[in-house]
Amino acid sequence: xxxxxxxxxxxxxxxxxxxxxxxxxxxxxxxxxxxxxxxxxxxxxxxxxxxxxxxxxxxxxxxxxxxxxxxxxxxxxxxxxxxxxxxxxxxxxxxxxxxxxxxxxxxxxxxxxxxxxxxxxxxxxxxxxxxxxxxxxxxxxxxxxxxxxxxxxxxxxxxxxxxxxxxxxxxxxxxxxxxxxxxxxxxxxxxxxxxxxxxxxxxxxxxxxxxxxxxxxxxxxxxxxxxxx
Amino acid sequence: xxxxxxxxxxxxxxxxxxxxxxxxxxxxxxxxxxxxxxxxxxxxxxxxxxxxxxxxxxxxxxxxxxxxxxxxxxxxxxxxxxxxxxxxxxxxxxxxxxxxxxxxxxxxxxxxxxxxxxxxxxxxxxxxxxxxxxxxxxxxxxxxxxxxxxxxxxxxxxxxxxxxxxxxxxxxxxxxxxxxxxxxxxxxxxxxxxxxxxxxxxxxxxxxxxxxxxxxxxxxxxxxxxxxxxxxxxxxxxxxxxxxxxxxxxxxxxxxxxxxxxxxxxxxxxxxxxxxxxxxxxxxxxxxxxxxxxxxxxxxxxxxxxxxxxxxxxxxxxxxxxxxxxxxxxxxxxxxxxxxxxxxxxxxxxxxxxxxxxxxxxxxxxxxxxxxxxxxxxxxxxxxxxxxxxxxxxxxxxxxxxxxxxxxxxxxxxxxxxxxxxxxxxxxxxxxxxxxxxxxxxxxxxxxxxxxxxxxxxxxxxxxxxxxxxxxx
Numbered sequence: 001x002x003x004x005x006x007x008x009x010x011x012x013x014x015x016x017x018x019x020x021x022x023x024x025x026x027x028x029x030x031x032x033x034x035x036x037x038x039x040x041x042x043x044x045x046x047x048x049x050x051x052x053x054x055x056x057x058x059x060x061x062x063x064x065x066x067x068x069x070x071x072x073x074x075x076x077x078x079x080x081x082x083x084x085x086x087x088x089x090x091x092x093x094x095x096x097x098x099x100x101x102x103x104x105x106x107x108x109x110x111x112x113x114x115x116x117x118x119x120x121x122x123x124x125x126x127x128x129x130x131x132x133x134x135x136x137x138x139x140x141x142x143x144x145x146x147x148x149x150x151x152x153x154x155x156x157x158x159x160x161x162x163x164x165x166x167x168x169x170x171x172x173x174x175x176x177x178x179x180x181x182x183x184x185x186x187x188x189x190x191x192x193x194x195x196x197x198x199x200x201x202x203x204x205x206x207x208x209x210x211x212x213x214x215x216x217x218x219x220x221x222x223x224x225x226x227x228x229x
Numbered sequence: 230x231x232x233x234x235x236x237x238x239x240x241x242x243x244x245x246x247x248x249x250x251x252x253x254x255x256x257x258x259x260x261x262x263x264x265x266x267x268x269x270x271x272x273x274x275x276x277x278x279x280x281x282x283x284x285x286x287x288x289x290x291x292x293x294x295x296x297x298x299x300x301x302x303x304x305x306x307x308x309x310x311x312x313x314x315x316x317x318x319x320x321x322x323x324x325x326x327x328x329x330x331x332x333x334x335x336x337x338x339x340x341x342x343x344x345x346x347x348x349x350x351x352x353x354x355x356x357x358x359x360x361x362x363x364x365x366x367x368x369x370x371x372x373x374x375x376x377x378x379x380x381x382x383x384x385x386x387x388x389x390x391x392x393x394x395x396x397x398x399x400x401x402x403x404x405x406x407x408x409x410x411x412x413x414x415x416x417x418x419x420x421x422x423x424x425x426x427x428x429x430x431x432x433x434x435x436x437x438x439x440x441x442x443x444x445x446x447x448x449x450x451x452x453x454x455x456x457x458x459x460x461x462x463x464x465x466x467x468x469x470x471x472x473x474x475x476x477x478x479x480x481x482x483x484x485x486x487x488x489x490x491x492x493x494x495x496x497x498x499x500x501x502x503x504x505x506x507x508x509x510x511x512x513x514x515x516x517x518x519x520x521x522x523x524x525x526x527x528x529x530x531x532x533x534x535x536x537x538x539x540x541x542x543x544x545x546x547x548x549x550x551x552x553x554x555x556x557x558x559x560x561x562x563x564x565x566x567x568x569x570x571x572x573x574x575x576x577x578x579x580x581x582x583x584x585x586x587x588x589x590x591x592x593x594x595x596x597x598x599x600x601x602x603x604x605x606x607x608x609x610x611x612x613x614x615x616x617x618x619x620x621x622x623x624x625x626x627x628x629x630x631x632x633x634x635x636x637x638x639x640x641x642x643x644x645x646x647x648x649x650x651x652x653x654x655x656x657x658x659x660x661x662x663x664x665x666x667x668x669x670x671x672x673x674x675x676x677x678x679x680x681x682x683x684x685x686x687x688x689x690x691x692x693x694x695x696x697x698x699x700x701x702x
Contacts, residue, residue, distance in 0.1 A: 059292065059339050062297065066295065210336060214336035215339065218340055219341050219358065222358065223343070
């Protein structure tokens, strides 16, 4: 008989870590979508709740704590909406930094938007994820971050079930997706945003998300190796 | 920004020689105490007891307080081996200067690793990654698109791969020895824990802080070694990253003695002794060339020698610092002879003028611009500036006539070649009979003709008369 209490596994630290990462991906995905009244109301409590899941051991905690400080100072919908449009959504303005992979891929290597988006949709299907009509573009940061959030949710479930083989497989999928997409273009996106001198909120969001993504690309690979049977 | 110094005040001797430092009891076991000290955005130096602290917990505490742990300097105190009076003060002064010169890090500089394999029971333990710093390439200064592959050649772990004009870096394969940082001819590779400027600041501060001549030992951060009186340590990721010119520069800055402690002696597992040995051998040869006492570069922790001539150096630890160091040594001693030995960090390119076709492949691949091709009218020349050459040898790899000995590079300090740009080869460029544009160097077309032979004489002659655009279908 297994003397390892199931409740302890469910409350286990590794499950928490996967849940934390799942939450962080969703948090940053929401933050890089157009702000809404409902979101502005919950953003600080959401960040505080994520903090309780244990950000402290991870290297991106330094940037995360700075983000918490920014959130503690308070944010308002009106100025955030203007800032979002200025930074990410003003058509024809070369200083705008669209949060979409194809923009940075095209700058670095050339290549079509439609081709990349079609490749991404195929990749999502291979991961068992299909897009609904309400979703953002397949190469939008919010979509890619949400895909990562789903993969982390599956990893958390695998931890809960004690399936280390699945944990390793899910972590491998995360690492591969990150290295093919977010870890490649997000640093360019961050640099582009910082040139436009964003206010404290979006500056902190892109810097913290960048630190988290750079960390997670390696951390997911470390989990894949450590949990492999 | 000035660094703040904290030390573990568990034994009374801890504070010895540490001015303006704050003592905290039980700091080694409870680094979380740093959290309330408002160190955010500053530089931190920690003097902790060897073997009593957990680095990952210290790093965690610093991060929680907003401090970049890679920039925090840790000076290890060994209570079982009390240092000579003033030793700790000099180490702390050096660490403070190094911390203040910390260039900052990027999230990509970090490599997390999990201490062990995950077991079912490990579900209950929180994942606490251990972080190491790894190099990062700045694509805006990397010369890979010109064909430079110095990092690929230099890396002992084969972590770099050149493909299509880009360098691909495999973080997992990297053991962070720092060799690529000092070898990169364009300084495009950075490791914030091994910044040459920060290491220079540390060495200079330690020499300035000491009341008597000291010895500086570059020591691998993975290793440890018992020190003799008068010796101080400068921690580097691996001593194989320390070029011979750094050892000579350390003496010029005023150290009595200097050495790069080999891996075998320090117990470092990377075992890159051949490279460290090459640097030390070169530095000894340079000392002999300069007429200095060679015992200043001992093979073991010998008594500290008296300092020799000193000089103010601007950036002796940069990639072109070797030139600054050796021109200074030559000027101080009035030396006009050259010194040939492996590991100089300075190269002299020679061309076999009759064999070189002036195709300029060497110019294209030269990452520092030491080799240049210039044309005026129908004549062209290949020039070389020894002050820019690091002896990386990329030109020899690119030369299509290397088998015939068209080009060679020697690791050599030659005061004559450091005097300025000189012409290595000259020739003429043929013009197109149709449009008048330049076709190619005459020597190159002659060589093509030679390779094609009599059978294709007409083709060769045609190639020499028409440019690519005017050759038709």
